[in-house]
Amino acid sequence: MVFDNFFDLVFGWVIVINPVFGVAFVSFILTLIITLSYKYLTDQLLMKSLKDDIKILQKKLKELKDNPTKVMEVQKEAMEKNMKYMMHSLKPTIITFLPLILIFGWLSKKYQGVDMNLWFINSWLIVYILSSVIFSIILRKLFKVY
16 A cells, blocks of 8 residues: 555554554544534534534424424424535545545554454554444543534
């Protein structure tokens, strides 16, 4: 792979120190990049407004569960808001997708056959996903990303 040498230079040192810490470190860096791209490539005021509207509509749906006609109207509005939210978050998703695929290919090669020795977890991918979820929650709150 063309980028192997680059990724070895940037992240290789941390993987040598400790495989689990290496995956967690790469996960943190990638999650930080993704979070910042969502923050600065989307209209955060619009995203917050849409998210708030969706929450209100979900609450309204629970209240209207006995009125199928109203439920359909509110569901239609909620779907429109959800679609608008998804369309606005598509740009950062597309921009960050290719680098993630490249890094995942590199990680897959580096961790082939490596036992993570982390309680019941011995797959680098599971360690990556778990640490990424944790970092994402923290970073989104810290940077107020919607």
